[in-house]
Amino acid sequence: MTRVRRRATGFLRDFQEFALKGNVVDLAIAVIIGTAFGKIISSFVEDVIMPLINPLVAVSGKDWRTITVGPGIALGKFFGSIVDFLIIALILFLAIRALQRFKRQEEVTEETPPPEPQLLAQERLTDALDRLTETIEARIERG
Template identity: 80%
Template sequence: MIRVKRRASGFLRDFQEFALKGNVVDLAIAVIIGTAFGRIITSFVEDVIMPLINPLVGLTGKDWKTITVGPGIAIGHFLGSIVDFLIIALILFMAIRALQRFKRQEATDDSPSDPSLVVQERLIGALDNLTNTLESRNNQVL
């Protein structure tokens, strides 16, 4: 009986550690936001894009949602799902591309330089300044 309680408390402790890790919480938030985003895109397709396409498809005298081929093959609903997918894929592509550009820019800006190179550049700059100062003094004396 004691072993069962220890195992159960160990299991619950392990599950609590897993469930409260940042990755799991972040994943849950991403799923919730993704679901809401999917609903927005579906509404956009059904309420904005497809009514614009409906006159083209409406030549058959039907609404785009009700177009079927054969017994129960809903082409209209499938077409709406394809447009949903294409819009979401385009938005994800643009977001990932922007993130990659940002990371590349960040990598070039924050590239750690070799300390010896920094010292050499400072010494060369100091020597150039000293040379310019000495030349200007020699020109004033002459």
């Protein structure tokens, strides 16, 4: 009985560590935000963009969303989904591009140029000479 209980608590502890890791929580938040963002983009396409494009693509006075081919093949909805995808892809591309630029600028400002090898060697020699001088002076004072 205690063996089963240990396994269960070990499993629960492992699951808790996994579920509360930063990556899993970040992924869950990203999915939620992505879902909300998708709804905003769908509304933007249906309510703003397509009414502007609708007069251009109107087929015999029909709305673009009702374009169908054969029995039940809804091309209008499919085209709307394609436009949604293209807008989301464009926005993500622009956001990722901006983040990469910001990251590059951050890396450039944080990087300090490595010291020149000659300067580094001179500093080491100077430190060694200082220690040697202190050692010699200490022996002279003793003797």
